[in-house]
Amino acid sequence: xxxxxxxxxxxxxxxxxxxxxxxxxxxxxxxxxxxxxxxxxxxxxxxxxxxxxxxxxxxxxxxxxxxxxxxxxxxxxxxxxxxxxxxxxxxxxxxxxxxxxxxxxxxxxxxxxxxxxxxxxxxxxxxxxxxxxxxxxxxxxxxxxxxxxxxxxxxxxxxxxxxxxxxxxxxxxxxxxxxxxxxxxxxxxxxxxxxxxxxxxxxxxxxxxxxxxxxxxxxxxxxxxxxxxxxxxxxxxxxxxxxxxxxxxxxxxxxxxxxxxxxxxxxxxxxxxxxxxxxxxxxxxxxxxxxxxxxxxxxxxxxxxxxxxxxxxxxxxxxxxxxxxxxxxxxxxxxxxxxxxxxxxxxxxxxxxxxxxxxxxxxxxxxxxxxx
Amino acid sequence: xxxxxxxxxxxxxxxxxxxxxxxxxxxxxxxxxxxxxxxxxxxxxxxxxxxxxxxxxxxxxxxxxxxxxxxxxxxxxxxxxxxxxxxxxxxxxxxxxxxxxxxxxxxxxxxxxxxxxxxxxxxxxxxxxxxxxxxxxxxxxxxxxxxxxxxxxxxxxxxxxxxxxxxxxxxxxxxxxxxxxxxxxxxxxxxxxxxxxxxxxxxxxxxxxxxxxxxxxxxxxxxxxxxxxxxxxxxxxxxxxxxxxxxxxxxxxxxxxxxxxxxxxxxxxxxxxxxxxxxxxxxxxxxxxxxxxxxxxxxxxxxxxxxxxxxxxxxxxxxxxxxxxxxxxxxxxxxxxxxxxxxxxxxxxxxxxxxxx
Amino acid sequence: xxxxxxxxxxxxxxxxxxxxxxxxxxxxxxxxxxxxxxxxxxxxxxxxxxxxxxxxxxxxxxxxxxxxxxxxxxxxxxxxxxxxxxxxxxxxxxxxxxxxxxxxxxxxxxxxxxxxxxxxxxxxxxxxxxxxxxxxxxxxxxxxxxxxxxxxxxxxxxxxxxxxxxxxxxxxx
Numbered sequence: 001x002x003x004x005x006x007x008x009x010x011x012x013x014x015x016x017x018x019x020x021x022x023x024x025x026x027x028x029x030x031x032x033x034x035x036x037x038x039x040x041x042x043x044x045x046x047x048x049x050x051x052x053x054x055x056x057x058x059x060x061x062x063x064x065x066x067x068x069x070x071x072x073x074x075x076x077x078x079x080x081x082x083x084x085x086x087x088x089x090x091x092x093x094x095x096x097x098x099x100x101x102x103x104x105x106x107x108x109x110x111x112x113x114x115x116x117x118x119x120x121x122x123x124x125x126x127x128x129x130x131x132x133x134x135x136x137x138x139x140x141x142x143x144x145x146x147x148x149x150x151x152x153x154x155x156x157x158x159x160x161x162x163x164x165x166x167x168x169x170x171x172x173x174x175x176x177x178x179x180x181x182x183x184x185x186x187x188x189x190x191x192x193x194x195x196x197x198x199x200x201x202x203x204x205x206x207x208x209x210x211x212x213x214x215x216x217x218x219x220x221x222x223x224x225x226x227x228x229x230x231x232x233x234x235x236x237x238x239x240x241x242x243x244x245x246x247x248x249x250x251x252x253x254x255x256x257x258x259x260x261x262x263x264x265x266x267x268x269x270x271x272x273x274x275x276x277x278x279x280x281x282x283x284x285x286x287x288x289x290x291x292x293x294x295x296x297x298x299x300x301x302x303x304x305x306x307x308x309x310x311x312x313x314x315x316x317x318x319x320x321x322x323x324x325x326x327x328x329x330x331x332x333x334x335x336x337x338x339x340x341x342x343x344x345x346x347x348x349x350x351x352x353x354x355x356x357x358x359x360x361x362x363x364x365x366x367x368x369x370x371x372x
Numbered sequence: 373x374x375x376x377x378x379x380x381x382x383x384x385x386x387x388x389x390x391x392x393x394x395x396x397x398x399x400x401x402x403x404x405x406x407x408x409x410x411x412x413x414x415x416x417x418x419x420x421x422x423x424x425x426x427x428x429x430x431x432x433x434x435x436x437x438x439x440x441x442x443x444x445x446x447x448x449x450x451x452x453x454x455x456x457x458x459x460x461x462x463x464x465x466x467x468x469x470x471x472x473x474x475x476x477x478x479x480x481x482x483x484x485x486x487x488x489x490x491x492x493x494x495x496x497x498x499x500x501x502x503x504x505x506x507x508x509x510x511x512x513x514x515x516x517x518x519x520x521x522x523x524x525x526x527x528x529x530x531x532x533x534x535x536x537x538x539x540x541x542x543x544x545x546x547x548x549x550x551x552x553x554x555x556x557x558x559x560x561x562x563x564x565x566x567x568x569x570x571x572x573x574x575x576x577x578x579x580x581x582x583x584x585x586x587x588x589x590x591x592x593x594x595x596x597x598x599x600x601x602x603x604x605x606x607x608x609x610x611x612x613x614x615x616x617x618x619x620x621x622x623x624x625x626x627x628x629x630x631x632x633x634x635x636x637x638x639x640x641x642x643x644x645x646x647x648x649x650x651x652x653x654x655x656x657x658x659x660x661x662x663x664x665x666x667x668x669x670x671x672x673x674x675x676x677x678x679x680x681x682x683x684x685x686x687x688x689x690x691x692x693x694x695x696x697x698x699x700x701x702x703x704x705x706x707x708x709x710x711x712x713x714x715x716x717x718x719x720x721x722x723x724x725x726x727x728x729x
Numbered sequence: 730x731x732x733x734x735x736x737x738x739x740x741x742x743x744x745x746x747x748x749x750x751x752x753x754x755x756x757x758x759x760x761x762x763x764x765x766x767x768x769x770x771x772x773x774x775x776x777x778x779x780x781x782x783x784x785x786x787x788x789x790x791x792x793x794x795x796x797x798x799x800x801x802x803x804x805x806x807x808x809x810x811x812x813x814x815x816x817x818x819x820x821x822x823x824x825x826x827x828x829x830x831x832x833x834x835x836x837x838x839x840x841x842x843x844x845x846x847x848x849x850x851x852x853x854x855x856x857x858x859x860x861x862x863x864x865x866x867x868x869x870x871x872x873x874x875x876x877x878x879x880x881x882x883x884x885x886x887x888x889x890x891x892x893x894x895x896x897x898x899x900x901x902x
Contacts, residue, residue: 011516018615033520033701043875050860051884087754124603124698130420196604196697213783213821216849229821305755306786306817306828319788319815330885332788342852353520354613354700371875 008036011353015044019122019357022367026344026356033352038345042338045371053331058084058298059158061331066152068333069369071114074107074143075311077156082237083307083318087300090159095288097239099161102173102281103143105274109180110139111312112220112267115364119264120191122361123200128191135183138176145169159294170282177275184272192268201264202255205347205359209258215346216339219314220270221363224250224263231310243280245273260362267364299326313337313364333372337365393475393486400679401474405635406436412690419694446624451514454621458512463622463629466505470636472498477643478553480653480674491552492540492644496533499599499640502633503529506618509630513621521617524607524701529599531708536595538716539588542723543567543648546581552644556652563656568649577729584723589649591716593685596641598704600634603693607701642685646678653678730779730825732757738779742772751830758815758828766831767841767867773818773827774846781818781827784847788815789857793887795835807888812838812861833863842868860885 013026020026023044029037049068053061065080066073078100085092117132140150145166147155155162191197207217212225222229230247232240248269250262300322308317314336323329340363348356379388410425410433417424425432450459476491478484488494503526510522547555547567558572559565568585570578598605607613614620619630646652653674661669699707732750736759739748749760761769773781795810816829831840842865844850854865855874862883865871873880881892891901 009516011520019613043873043877046875048884054885089754120697124606125696126416127420127694130422134421190695191697194697196699199703200697200700214848216784216847234821234824301754303754304758304815306815307755308785315785317786317817319786319817321790330788330790332786334786338852339849342849352700352702354607357613 006031013356019360021118021360021365024341024360024365024367024370026360028353028356030353035348035351035353035356038348038356040341040344042341042367042370045367047372049333049372050331053328055327057326058300058328061328062157063152063154065333066154067368068335068372069111069311069313069316069337069366070151071366072107072111072312073151073153074103074155075111075309075316077153078104078238079307079309079311079316079318081156081158082309083305083320084158084298084300086307087303087305087320087322088158088295088298090293090295092159092293093288093290094286095164096160096290096293098281098285099165099290100156101238101240101243102278102285103146103155105278105281106139106142106173108274108312109271110136112271113139115267115312116187116191116264119358119361119364120197122357123197125191125194125197128187131183131187131190135180138179142169142173142176145172157294158298160292161290164290170285173278173282177279180271180275184268187268192265198254198261200354201260201358201362204255204260204351204355205362206256207258207263207343207347211346212258212343215343217314217343218339219310219312219336220263220266221314221340221343223248224266224362225258226250226252226262231308231315235308237307237309240277242284243277245276248273260358263362263364297326299324308334311336313366313369314340333369335369335372337363337367338370338372341365341370389486392483395483400479401471401632401636401639404639404679404683405632406440408635408638408686409436409439409631411687412693415687415690416694419691440628443624443628448624448626449621451621453514455512455514458508459621460626462505462509462512463626463633464505465508466502466633467629467636469498469501469505470633470640472501473640474636476552477640478556478647478652479678480671481553481557482671483675484553487551487553489549489551492544492550492555492648495552495640495644496537496540499637500529500533502637505633509622510618513618515621517614517616518618518620521614521620524614525601525618527701528601528605528607528704528708531705532595532598532605532712535591535708535712535716536599538713538720539592539595540644540648542588542716542720543585543592545720545723546571546573546585546727547648552647552652556647556654559651559654562658563651566649566651566654566656577726580726580729581723584719584726585649587715587719588723589645591712591719592649593645595708595712596645597689597692598708600637600641600689602638602689604696604699605704606693606698607704638686638689639682642682642689643678645685646681650681651677730823732759732827735759735779735825735827738776739769739772742776743769753828756826756828758830760830760832763831763833763840766829767843767846769829770816770843770846778823779820780822781820783819783821784843784849784853785817785819785826786815787817787843787850787853787857789813789861789863789885790815791835791861791886792832804890805888807835807886810835812863812886814840814857814863816843838863839866840864841866842871844868859883862886 009030011028011030013028014020015023015025025041027039049064052064062077065076068076113132113136117129120128144150147153147163207225209225209227212222226249228247228249233247248266250257250266254261302324304321306317306319308315316336317334319332320328321330348359378392379385382388414424425435428434428438450456473495475486476494506525507522510518549555565572568589570581655677659670659673661673736748746762746765751758751760773779790813792811792813793807795807798806798808800806811832812835814831818827833840842854854868857863858871859873859875860883882889
């Protein structure tokens with residue numbers, strides 16, 4: 001029989017597609033249903049953050065950082081203000097440090113809830129998504145109580161915070177933490193240990209630890225591969241070294257270490273650890289004035305700094321160069337999603353089309369941060 | 373029987389039967405599809421801690437009607453590069469396949485569109501007709517997502533036909549008839565005479581039959597989920613991968629036809645399960661009409677029970693959809709060929725042995 | 730390990746090259762000549778004492794240290810001067826950091842690519858090329874990443890002027 005000539009199909013996923021998590025375009029080369037290659041095309045949401053930042057004063061940049069990873073705005077603020085504070089050598093009051101950690105960890109829970117929910121949708125389970133949003137809603141209520149905004153907070157300022165915690169914040173937060181433990185159990189029953197869900201995610205998109213490190217992956221993506229690496233523990237900043245908690249890593253319980261299920265499970269367990277941190281922080285929080293250290297003029301000395309924090313998505317780094325003027329000379333953001341997305345072709349080749357969607361969901365990207 | 377009565381009334385057999393056959397379309401399929409869509413949205417809302425549609429009419433009851441009105445007014449877009457005749461024809465082919473199946477469903481002892489002796493066989497044959505429509509729709513749209521959806525859909529429906537038919541054949545072996553009306557008639561009186569509980573058989577055989585019949589029902593139900601493209605087997609229209617699968621390019625009323633066909637199909641497969649395993653139009657515990665002595669009440673009750681049981685199974689399908697994630701295309705084939713088909717075969721042999729007694 | 734100690738190790742390996750250390754608030758910076766960069770990076774990654782296994786960040790910078798020339802329409806142009814690439818390295822094994830800065834003449838900003846050393850550099854280098862026009866020699870796919878392929882100019886340069894029309898659409902709105 002003469003050899004049949006076959007050809008590859010090029011399928012354009014996005015920029016408008018239900019599961020590319022925004023305006024990402026994936027050029028997928030397919031051999032039938034099998035993926036030969038995936039080429040991500042980004043930049044559809046490019047809003048010139050870095051150019052804008054050069055024309056603003058340091059405090060004016062904070063609202064722009066909100067809009068990068070719009071699902072974890074608090075943490076973007078956190079990284080930026082800490083970086084500038086280090087550049088200016090400002091020591092913030094204890095209360096501010098605690099509030100920042102509490103807000104940051106709440107933001108981590110909120111971000112992971114969205115990540116888990118949308119991952120469920122990618123796999124075809126719609127209901128867990130709304131369960132996650134129900135809980136996220138309560139965190140947003142807490143944020144709204146504190147700073148008036150629900151998505152883009154502009155809450156952390158250089159040297160302090162825009163508002164102190166309202167009086168009923170702590171009881172409400174404690175109440176949420178109590179209810180949230182039940183929610184995690186519910187989520188595990190409904191999604192995490194569902195047989196079909198495990199079949200779809202275990203042994204899919206296996207990312208080896210060495211590859212992950214070489215590609216610069218960070219956050220739950222790196223930890224899912226079994227690398228015990230968390231900047232809050234390994235390169236501590238703020239006051240994370242005062243709390244008792246554990247770094248969660250993927251163990252390959254359902255398949256191989258570094259598969260989609262591991263990355264998913266790391267997020268679920270990290271939410272529990274965040275709860276632990278918040279509980280301790282709420283108990284230890286001292287009194288104080290949150291605005292006392294805010295400088296009158298933000299004018300850092302000449303110099304540059306690279307400062308990184310463990311944002312919910314991974315290592316969020318700010319490279320800020322100051323030329324002594326009130327405007328930053330250069331702000332470069334090392335966005336975790338930007339680096340994590342590079343891994344997608346590596347973990348998708350040889351799997352099926354449906355697995356691209358699972359892989360992409362397990363990377364938890366936000367296009368606002370990738371394109372900046 | 374109503375068809376004969378109508379034939380006599382109009383003095384023409386053809387017109388009478390035609391009207392009789394069209395009855396389910398207007399009296400049941402359309403209102404059912406309208407409220408099935410509404411129910412699906414309400415059920416999903418209930419399961420997801422939401423309220424669901426509540427703006428149009430009391431409790432949002434007229435939501436689907438408003439949606440249909442909107443769809444009718446929409447521009448009917450045919451893509452420039454589409455294969456136009458196929459593109460236009462496909463939704464009607466699919467809907468025709470669904471609608472034709474209703475002709476042999478026994479709604480009550482006095483109403484069945486066409487009382488043919490090969491009822492089960494006919495429905496299974498005619499409902500696979502929609503495969504052709506799906507392939508037409510997927511090909512004609514000239515969209516890669518549609519094509520992928522159609523190819524998956526065809527592979528899936530054709531594969532799942534095998535366990536579905538094997539399950540039905542094993543049941544039919546005991547029953548000894550393919551006429552759905554007759555099958556329903558057999559399971560008379562009380563619910564323990566339903567075939568899933570061993571049927572109107574006496575002695576030890578009845579108890580031996582319960583387990584294999586239940587297995588046959590479960591296999592048929594799973595396979596039928598796949599045949600109507602419902603979660604967890606909704607990969608042909610897998611939203612997160614293929615946008616909308618074979619109907620990606622359709623708009624307006626043509627899109628509504630696919631919707632109508634999907635919900636119609638859901639009811640057809642439920643109705644087959646009901647007729648074969650759950651006593652068809654029989655009441656589970658006697659008739660009110662009998663005890664009151666009102667004979668015309670009995671057929672009405674029968675229609676009620678048939679629709680009630682059918683809708684209950686449709687509800688189960690909805691429940692599954694909002695609970696389970698979706699399988700992958702290769703896993704779907706694994707489930708079919710490696711599990712369902714062998715089990716159906718074993719079950720067939722088992723029931724065969726039992727019937728020998 | 731401090732930058733000074735790291736420099737001692739590097740000097741044993743590259744005796745003829747001119748390295749320099751600049752003190753800075755956020756950690757000292759090692760200034761390296763462009764041409765040895767790739768060999769240096771391979772050495773930094775593979776040497777047991779250093780093992781910089783991860784590239785945290787790679788930034789392009791326009792130092793704007795050239796001669797500023799006012800143009801008639803009020804904008805300015807910078808002649809000469811330098812662009813720079815900054816590499817932030819980290820060793821997960823030894824828990825130490827290193828910042829390398831490479832100065833490139835603005836007229837011909839060519840630097841060896843470190844993509845082969847750390848794959849993380851792939852998109853970072855494309856971004857630096859996109860925004861500053863820095864050419865990374867040896868990069869397998871040096872294309873624009875955030876901007877359209879046919880965009881004019883390099884936006885993050887200090888003297889960047891927006892093109893007036895892009896495919897017939899007015900750009901400065």
